[in-house]
Amino acid sequence: MQKQPQRIIVIGGGASGLAAAIAAAGDGASVTILERLPRVGKKILLTGNGRCNLGNETIRPERVHGSCSFAAEMMQKFDTVQFFRMLGLYTRTDAEGRMYPMSGMAASVLDALRFCAEQRGVQMLCEMQVTGFSFRNGAWQVNCGTQCFSADAVIVAAGGCASPACGTDGSLFPVIKSLGIPVNTPKPALCAIPTDEKLVRPLKGLRVRAEAAAIVNGKCMKRETGEVQFTGHALSGICIFNLSRIAAVHGKKAEISLNLLPGYSPEQVNEMLRMLVMQRGALPASELLSGLLPKRIGEVWLKQIFGTLNAPAGELLHSDDARQRLTALLLDRRFPVTGTAPFAQAQVTAGGVSGEALSDSLEVKGMHGLYVCGEAADTDCDCGGYNLTWCWSSGTCAGHAAAIRRNL
Numbered sequence: 498m499q500k501q502p503q504r505i506i507v508i509g510g511g512a513s514g515l516a517a518a519i520a521a522a523g524d525g526a527s528v529t530i531l532e533r534l535p536r537v538g539k540k541i542l543l544t545g546n547g548r549c550n551l552g553n554e555t556i557r558p559e560r561v562h563g564s565c566s567f568a569a570e571m572m573q574k575f576d577t578v579q580f581f582r583m584l585g586l587y588t589r590t591d592a593e594g595r596m597y598p599m600s601g602m603a604a605s606v607l608d609a610l611r612f613c614a615e616q617r618g619v620q621m622l623c624e625m626q627v628t629g630f631s632f633r634n635g636a637w638q639v640n641c642g643t644q645c646f647s648a649d650a651v652i653v654a655a656g657g658c659a660s661p662a663c664g665t666d667g668s669l670f671p672v673i674k675s676l677g678i679p680v681n682t683p684k685p686a687l688c689a690i691p692t693d694e695k696l697v698r699p700l701k702g703l704r705v706r707a708e709a710a711a712i713v714n715g716k717c718m719k720r721e722t723g724e725v726q727f728t729g730h731a732l733s734g735i736c737i738f739n740l741s742r743i744a745a746v747h748g749k750k751a752e753i754s755l756n757l758l759p760g761y762s763p764e765q766v767n768e769m770l771r772m773l774v775m776q777r778g779a780l781p782a783s784e785l786l787s788g789l790l791p792k793r794i795g796e797v798w799l800k801q802i803f804g805t806l807n808a809p810a811g812e813l814l815h816s817d818d819a820r821q822r823l824t825a826l827l828l829d830r831r832f833p834v835t836g837t838a839p840f841a842q843a844q845v846t847a848g849g850v851s852g853e854a855l856s857d858s859l860e861v862k863g864m865h866g867l868y869v870c871g872e873a874a875d876t877d878c879d880c881g882g883y884n885l886t887w888c889w890s891s892g893t894c895a896g897h898a899a900a901i902r903r904n905l
């Protein structure tokens with residue numbers, strides 16, 4: 498007698514859900530995606546500023562966070578280029594190792610995933626918000642308001658709480674918790690870090706290259722180099738995004754240190770300042786640092802140290818002590834963390850279904866046929882295409898595992 502295909506419900510038609518559906522359908526399963534929004538893949542269209550940084554040449558484990566201890570290895574083993582070739586999408590890699598679709602368009606990535614899912618017979622049912630699921634009478638029952646779908650396996654690919662306009666508000670986490678599955682508290686990550694407005698408002702709109710460090714209880718937890726942007730109330734930019742999960746986890750115990758002259762020792766900076774005072778000492782203090790940094794930073798910081806700019810530069814900085822105070826500020830300007838950015842401004846969620854509850858095929862331990870992948874699981878990564886790599890790799894893994902289970 499011919500075997501009936503495995504019936505699989507995928508909750509959520511984002512990056513990980515589409516990857517899971519493609520893998521499961523490729524193994525012969527009958528797959529249905531339930532997506533609450535009017536169409537699948539809305540978030541994919543926003544990624545990489547519309548260009549979709551879909552992967553990274555090198556997966557460095559220190560860029561992968563959360564409680565899924567197997568995540569980095571799973572990502573390393575996943576061949577992103579080959580995955581997209583299989584979908585008929587070519588990629589290119591930039592000098593920093595970030596991968597993009599050859600077309601330069603995120604829409605091509607979504608199209609490739611959709612075409613493949615359609616070709617493999619995946620049913621994509623939109624405007625279907627899942628409100629609950631449970632295992633009853635030998636099958637999984639998935640509720641969408643008044644409708645109920647029966648399945649042999651369920652793959653939760655409903656994302657986290659970040660960017661709720663893309664359909665991800667974390668409303669499935671309480672349902673998951675009610676089944677006794679541990680969920681680590683979701684926190685916003687890859688976002689700006691709010692700080693003391695008085696320190697950043699005068700610099701609003703400025704961008705500088707800096708080394709940024711997250712300091713907790715005096716200890717440096719992580720260091721990143723890149724462009725830092727000052728908004729009216731926060732520090733922003735990719736290197737700040739990569740520190741934001743530390744700020745979210747440690748809250749007001751954390752502070753951000755900016756070094757505006759990375760690579761220079763305090764002695765070298767002191768000497769630079771001494772030279773500048775010799776060359777520009779007779780000019781207004783506001784002109785002292787404009788050969789070194791954006792003029793506004795020099796003006797604001799000199800005023801913050803000396804209380805005035807209404808003096809010639811040489812007068813303010815004639816003493817070694819004054820130059821050392823300025824040196825310390827240029828190399829280690831501290832910004833207190835005053836809160837967390839809202840989920841609406843975060844690119845990913847730190848937290849989600851605990852990795853300790855998942856097997857390395859992403860099945861919930863002790864609950865046969867229930868899988869969790871993508872951002873719904875407690876894995877988040879730094880910028881650079883890592884988050885989508887996690888989605889493609891974990892979705893593919895869960896899809897194959899769910900489809901193959903009953904075929905054994």
Ligand SMILES: Cc1cc2nc3c(=O)[nH]c(=O)nc-3n(C[C@H](O)[C@H](O)[C@H](O)COP(=O)(O)OP(=O)(O)OC[C@H]3O[C@@H](n4cnc5c(N)ncnc54)[C@H](O)[C@@H]3O)c2cc1C
Pocket residue numbers: 508509510511512513514531532533534537538539540541543544545546549550551552625626627628654655656657659660663664665666668669843844845870871872873881882883884885886888
């Ligand atoms: C602006 C922005 C830019 C980004 N850029 C990049 C980038 O360039 N590179 C990178 O690697 N990462 C990037 N990311 C992160 C990356 O997009 C996400 O990590 C990834 O899309 C998460 O995929 P997912 O499948 O886990 O969840 P999502 O893509 O969030 O999809 C989850 C889906 O589930 C649906 N859903 C939720 N709840 C329910 C429910 N109860 N019933 C039915 N459906 C439900 C949602 O509507 C949604 O469609 C970016 C994120 C943002 C917001």
